[in-house]
Amino acid sequence: MSLIVMKFGGSSVGTPERMERVAKRIIDRQSEGHDIIVVVSAMGDTTDDLIDQSKKLNPNPPAREMDMLLTVGEQISIALLSMTIHGLGGKAMSFTGWQAGIQTDQVHGKAKISDIDPQKLRQALADGNVAVVAGFQGSDENGQITTLGRGGSDTTAVALAAAIKADLCEIYTDVDGIYTTDPRIVKNARKLNEISYDEMLELAHLGAAVLHPRAVEYAKHYNVKLVVRSSFTQNEGTIVKEEANMEQGVVVSGIAFEKNVARISIMGVEDEPGVLAHVFGALADRSVNVDIIVQSGVEGGKADFSFTVSGDDREKAIATIESIRETVPYRETTSEDGLVKVSIVGAGMVSNHGVAATMFETISNLDVSIKMVSTSEIKVSCVIASEKLNEVVIALHTVYGLDASEQAFVGGPSERR
Amino acid sequence: MSLIVMKFGGSSVGTPERMERVAKRIIDRQSEGHDIIVVVSAMGDTTDDLIDQSKKLNPNPPAREMDMLLTVGEQISIALLSMTIHGLGGKAMSFTGWQAGIQTDQVHGKAKISDIDPQKLRQALADGNVAVVAGFQGSDENGQITTLGRGGSDTTAVALAAAIKADLCEIYTDVDGIYTTDPRIVKNARKLNEISYDEMLELAHLGAAVLHPRAVEYAKHYNVKLVVRSSFTQNEGTIVKEEANMEQGVVVSGIAFEKNVARISIMGVEDEPGVLAHVFGALADRSVNVDIIVQSGVEGGKADFSFTVSGDDREKAIATIESIRETVPYRETTSEDGLVKVSIVGAGMVSNHGVAATMFETISNLDVSIKMVSTSEIKVSCVIASEKLNEVVIALHTVYGLDASEQAFVGGPSERR
Numbered sequence: 001m002s003l004i005v006m007k008f009g010g011s012s013v014g015t016p017e018r019m020e021r022v023a024k025r026i027i028d029r030q031s032e033g034h035d036i037i038v039v040v041s042a043m044g045d046t047t048d049d050l051i052d053q054s055k056k057l058n059p060n061p062p063a064r065e066m067d068m069l070l071t072v073g074e075q076i077s078i079a080l081l082s083m084t085i086h087g088l089g090g091k092a093m094s095f096t097g098w099q100a101g102i103q104t105d106q107v108h109g110k111a112k113i114s115d116i117d118p119q120k121l122r123q124a125l126a127d128g129n130v131a132v133v134a135g136f137q138g139s140d141e142n143g144q145i146t147t148l149g150r151g152g153s154d155t156t157a158v159a160l161a162a163a164i165k166a167d168l169c170e171i172y173t174d175v176d177g178i179y180t181t182d183p184r185i186v187k188n189a190r191k192l193n194e195i196s197y198d199e200m201l202e203l204a205h206l207g208a209a210v211l212h213p214r215a216v217e218y219a220k221h222y223n224v225k226l227v228v229r230s231s232f233t234q235n236e237g238t239i240v241k242e243e244a245n246m247e248q249g250v251v252v253s254g255i256a257f258e259k260n261v262a263r264i265s266i267m268g269v270e271d272e273p274g275v276l277a278h279v280f281g282a283l284a285d286r287s288v289n290v291d292i293i294v295q296s297g298v299e300g301g302k303a304d305f306s307f308t309v310s311g312d313d314r315e316k317a318i319a320t321i322e323s324i325r326e327t328v329p330y331r332e333t334t335s336e337d338g339l340v341k342v343s344i345v346g347a348g349m350v351s352n353h354g355v356a357a358t359m360f361e362t363i364s365n366l367d368v369s370i371k372m373v374s375t376s377e378i379k380v381s382c383v384i385a386s387e388k389l390n391e392v393v394i395a396l397h398t399v400y401g402l403d404a405s406e407q408a409f410v411g412g413p414s415e416r417r
Numbered sequence: 418m419s420l421i422v423m424k425f426g427g428s429s430v431g432t433p434e435r436m437e438r439v440a441k442r443i444i445d446r447q448s449e450g451h452d453i454i455v456v457v458s459a460m461g462d463t464t465d466d467l468i469d470q471s472k473k474l475n476p477n478p479p480a481r482e483m484d485m486l487l488t489v490g491e492q493i494s495i496a497l498l499s500m501t502i503h504g505l506g507g508k509a510m511s512f513t514g515w516q517a518g519i520q521t522d523q524v525h526g527k528a529k530i531s532d533i534d535p536q537k538l539r540q541a542l543a544d545g546n547v548a549v550v551a552g553f554q555g556s557d558e559n560g561q562i563t564t565l566g567r568g569g570s571d572t573t574a575v576a577l578a579a580a581i582k583a584d585l586c587e588i589y590t591d592v593d594g595i596y597t598t599d600p601r602i603v604k605n606a607r608k609l610n611e612i613s614y615d616e617m618l619e620l621a622h623l624g625a626a627v628l629h630p631r632a633v634e635y636a637k638h639y640n641v642k643l644v645v646r647s648s649f650t651q652n653e654g655t656i657v658k659e660e661a662n663m664e665q666g667v668v669v670s671g672i673a674f675e676k677n678v679a680r681i682s683i684m685g686v687e688d689e690p691g692v693l694a695h696v697f698g699a700l701a702d703r704s705v706n707v708d709i710i711v712q713s714g715v716e717g718g719k720a721d722f723s724f725t726v727s728g729d730d731r732e733k734a735i736a737t738i739e740s741i742r743e744t745v746p747y748r749e750t751t752s753e754d755g756l757v758k759v760s761i762v763g764a765g766m767v768s769n770h771g772v773a774a775t776m777f778e779t780i781s782n783l784d785v786s787i788k789m790v791s792t793s794e795i796k797v798s799c800v801i802a803s804e805k806l807n808e809v810v811i812a813l814h815t816v817y818g819l820d821a822s823e824q825a826f827v828g829g830p831s832e833r834r
Contacts, residue, residue: 054496061503065503066500072492075492079482087474092482
């Protein structure tokens with residue numbers, strides 16, 4: 001007998017029919033002989049509706065009261081899902097975050113889980129119940145209700161799985177699993193059977209947001225075995241674990257991309273200690289999220305550097321840089337938007353040569369110019385013009401052997417990326 | 418400085434405009450120099466909507482899960498009301514039932530308050546906050562969420578007022594206060610300035626349900642001074658307290674009535690010990706609520722008795738009696754619906770003669786026949802045909818001096834009712 005955590009998102013329980021299908025699935029899983037903890041999000045538009053209601057009364061409500069309001073969404077879901085399980089002849093008990101023993105710090109709106117006391121859940125399971133837990137919420141040491149912020153229900157599921165030493169944490173979603181790339185762009189994109197935590201992190205951060213990065217980090221830290229699978233089909237899904245299967249020479253696991261990227265360059269900056277810290281500190285203070293940062297060489301004591309931000313933040317970023325010109329003098333700034341970032345991700349890159357070179361060559365063969373490059377142990381990213389996105393992704397998907405029913409082999413023997 | 422509990426029902430906060438008016442009223446009251454605890458119900462149709470949602474998934478949901486679901490309604494109210502108070506420049510903190518320290522027994526759906534630990538509320542008040550508490554809910558000793566059942570928010574308000582030794586508990590509602598009778602029937606019905614707990618209990622039980630009887634009982638037990646007043650006007654309202662003002666010879670305080678009453682009579686029952694217990698036990702087992710019970714004399718070892726039930730329960734009551742005929746043999750049953758119960762209520766009756774006689778005479782002068790009579794220390798009830806209701810109430814209202822701008826004096830000197 002295993003202990004399994006099953007997590008369902010808001011769209012999986014958005015209608016009575018879906019709620020019933022989820023309840024059946026839970027009962028089936030339990031009748032296979034497993035102990036089942038379910039984590040569920042707020043149904044469909046509940047959260048947005050509550051936010052709308054609050055905005056009418058106070059456009060800037062206190063975070064504590066917002067948590068009080070929004071946690072209601074998951075509380076409705078757990079109650080209704082438990083009732084539905086009972087209605088189908090099963091046995092279930094619902095638990096709010098605080099009832100499930102989920103303790104957090106005091107940061108309303110984006111609290112971090114500090115501790116979990118799973119005693120009540122264990123008792124409910126021992127009594128033959130499915131334990132249905134509200135995702136996204138907990139309480140601090142003073143009994144204040146908190147929410148975990150974005151991706152909160154995924155995090156609740158993984159954290160519970162870690163605390164209660166579950167054998168498996170299943171993330172049910174509206175896709176079949178993790179794909180080599182977006183099937184809307186590459187028709188023969190392939191579902192991955194396995195992927196490592198690190199690869200999943202790179203993919204998720206890069207826009208394939210099936211599973212929240214924070215939950216993946218948590219899973220990696222506590223070595224919780226994840227499965228991402230569809231709540232609508234019985235397909236196997238994708239396993240996310242420490243060491244994914246690499247025996248078949250799979251070097252690149254997937255192609256990710258991020259749209260609406262802008263590049264900003266600062267030219268002729270005095271090459272002094274602390275300049276970068278000053279620039280990016282100022283941007284962080286104004287909540288401008290910087291992604292890739294590239295500094296080319298220093299010449300005559302002056303440096304040029306470039307970075308990317310979301311296209312929406314371009315104006316704000318430029319204004320910020322202009323505002324600090326007195327402290328950080330520079331010759332000029334340039335910027336460009338209408339860009340995308342394309343990334344190849346794969347744990348196998350570490351031990352394979354020429355992976356990056358193949359990427360650059362493939363892109364250049366399409367006569368597409370690479371504006372910026374960034375690399376990590378398991379990822380290479382290129383910034384290109386957005387109108388070239390589809391053809392680049394399709395070509396990369398093929399060249400790295402990711403197309404369905406092809407064997408993967410990648411990279412030349414001579415060059416280390 | 419006083420400590421005041423203000424209770425607002427669901428219709429008082431049903432729209433953003435009303436919510437704002439309530440928030441202003443609370444801030445005004447606080448700025449008079451009082452500490453304020455607010456108890457609020459679920460907004461408008463929230464509870465009904467949640468019940469509808471649940472019925473679609475399970476027509477007979479477990480009571481525990483129903484409590485989990487329904488408590489959400491008040492949680493939304495407290496969060497939104499607190500936000501609104503903040504939006505208007507005030508300071509407020511919301512509290513669920515369990516956060517407010519409201520402990521109950523374990524009877525989901527109709528829990529009784531067992532204890533209140535007002536420590537967190539005191540702290541919030543000391544910090545200058547309005548404490549906004551969810552009505553209708555608490556938690557048991559195991560941290561299970563419970564609801565208090567009907568009239569729950571009134572009870573929450575009174576229980577909190579008792580526990581925290583408030584100087585006053587204000588029940589805001591959509592009427593100005595307690596009236597001598599229903600102003601829809603008697604145009605010059607008069608608002609009472611004061612009324613005793615016992616009178617209020619009789620009036621509330623009899624259908625003038627502005628304030629739930631359970632809350633009044635609680636107030637009487639802990640001697641909590643209540644005020645019933647309008648959330649829409651600044652009028653003074655009606656004070657409910659131990660000894661109401663009787664100096665002006667007010668004997669009857671109000672005329673109450675209950676519609677849709679049915680009479681059931683059982684004729685020729687063996688006059689043996691335990692017969693009544695058996696009959697009314699069987700009715701209670703099937704949740705038939707019996708009101709007036711009258712037994713006329715015993716003749717030849719056989720008794721006749723009659724009782725009233727809601728018209729909706731008439732069929733069920735008769736079926737129940739037929740089902741126990743083997744155990745409790747009788748000659749026949751008769752029944753009649755389309756009846757109403759009219760009651761005069763007044764603490765002054767105890768020490769005044771002839772009050773009941775005046776009632777009977779007034780009714781008989783209208784050529785209306787009295788089907789059943791029941792009396793208590795502070796109440797006389799007559800069951801009559803429903804089409805006679807209005808003229809009887811109007812006549813009684815006048816004869817007992819309750820019409821607006823009349824002096825009240827009632828009852829002859831010679832007869833003790």
